[in-house]
Amino acid sequence: MLQGKKILLGVSGSIAAYKAALLVRLLVKEGAQVKVLMTPAACEFITPLTLATLSKQEVGVHISEHGSWSNHVMLGRWADVMLIAPASANTIAKMANGICDNLLLAVYLSATCPVLFAPAMDEDMWLHPATKANVAKLLSYGHRQLPVHRGELASGLFGEGRMAEPEAIVSYLYTFFTGRPEGQPLKGKTALVSAGPTQEPIDPVRFISNHSSGKMGIAIAEALAEAGATVHLVLGPTPKETRHAGVTTQKVVTAAEMFDACTAFAPQADIMVMAAAVADYRPRSVADKKIKKKDDEMNLELEKTADIARALGASKQSHQLLVGFSLETNNEREYALKKLNDKNLDMVVLNSLNDPGAGFNYDTNKITLLRANGQENQLPLQSKQEAAREIVSAIIDMQHG
Incomplete structure (x- = not known):
């Protein structure tokens, strides 16, 4: 800046x-x-x-x-x-x-x-x-x-x-x-942020999920609020939370609940950051009672969940910015750029599980910002709060540029 x-x-x-x-x-x-x-x-x-x-x-x-x-x-x-x-x-x-x-x-x-x-x-x-x-x-x-x-x-x-x-x-x-408002370059803007994992139930006891803690998404929500935005955080099941006065939290559990919450709020958002680790698949049917252990094997039939970022990209208005995340283990840049283009994102935040200190549950992250205009910014390993400020700085640049 x-x-x-x-x-x-x-x-x-x-x-x-x-x-x-x-x-x-x-x-x-x-x-x-x-x-x-x-x-x-x-x-x-x-x-x-x-x-x-x-x-x-x-x-x-x-x-x-x-x-x-x-x-x-x-x-x-x-x-x-x-x-x-x-x-x-x-x-x-x-x-x-x-x-x-x-x-x-x-x-x-x-x-x-x-x-x-x-x-x-x-x-x-x-x-x-x-x-x-x-x-x-x-x-x-x-x-x-x-x-x-x-x-x-x-x-x-x-x-x-x-x-x-x-x-x-x-x-x-x-x-x-x-000449923009003091410390509030996003004053008057409304932001939607998703964070954390989802849990897809198998039965009343078990579920499919991932290791996401929600730390990165929460840090982004707080950084957006510090920049003056009014932030609506859709948060999956995690013990992490924010008490920032500029952030309103809506808690959800499943991918379907997160989809409904994000798509319902999206029309009023100027900025949308999809940082949640949403399950790609869920059990096709959920048992109403605990499944008892019987055989050596158990087969689950899975079905795809709705792609939230793709849905928001398809309905995105000209004044809206949409940022997605791409956590990869191989062919990282190739997959991230494919997501950027296929989902009509303005920017994708790439991080790799191959980088020590990056990814789930760490307090640090190492990210690369890939914009739709071709700009690329590789950032060093840093705290998730610092990484969030870098992401918000890029958002501010896109908002005013």
Whole structure:
């Protein structure tokens, strides 16, 4: 979402400096070019080496480093935006009053780009009249302040002063560059997500199912809700669940129930993500009593279940996006592309059981995103939450592109 954007990240001396590592990683994953500046105090909380490794750029701490004393002028002209996160009370005070006693502040005073800052301090410091006056000054300069969060603070108290989380900062930057609602690029959109397995009964005791936990589909539902969508989750039988306020869950058991729930909701959906592991076959007849063990063998006659993704693809409207999943063990890309074309999908998410750490029940996944327009994006092994954000990022790109 931030492809090619030049972001100059200033890290000041706050315990929240440790979050800069995740912030840099997320920005780089979004396609941004990131250069990091640190105050000497920030180096007490996180090393320049860590941020240099993640950004793949030298990290500036002292004004005499990296060639010329005038390097601070070039850095200030290079960036599309200067983001100071965390911005400590001390650094905010110096920015407000034009004090220039370290490289970060020298670059700040030389910057010709917009400046954003994410405060981080204890609640009493945040509420102090001096801090309020300094923040007001920065706002009067045309700078933008990221929201301060409530929560547990380094002092052990609970209150205002926490730095915005890295994911929220990335969303804020997306809004800054695109003009779309803050952190809500899918605001006003309705999404349908299927997740989990189905169970196809043989008798009152036994059923046919699979190892799906529903973790991936639930993560996608939550990521869509974080992006502003109103999400309807159709969830198969699994102990996993979501309590996200933006997600409404409808629980089902069988493939037929999931088909009915998805096709009934589909006409009102802008985005449809079919992440459930739906049974392809079910017993043709279900015994009303437990089948007793008699012979050495038992034969079950199976029939095909209705293909939910195919049905949604056949009735898909021009404004709707349909995403399917393809879990394979061989000829992975070939089968995924066939599914993409045969079912009229806009994107298929391919993952292979041959990849360690991917597939059912893991907390991680390794996926490839294949779009109908021919774009392909192979992603490394990552948490299912991170994979979900990648999928939603691709959905946002398709929605607005």
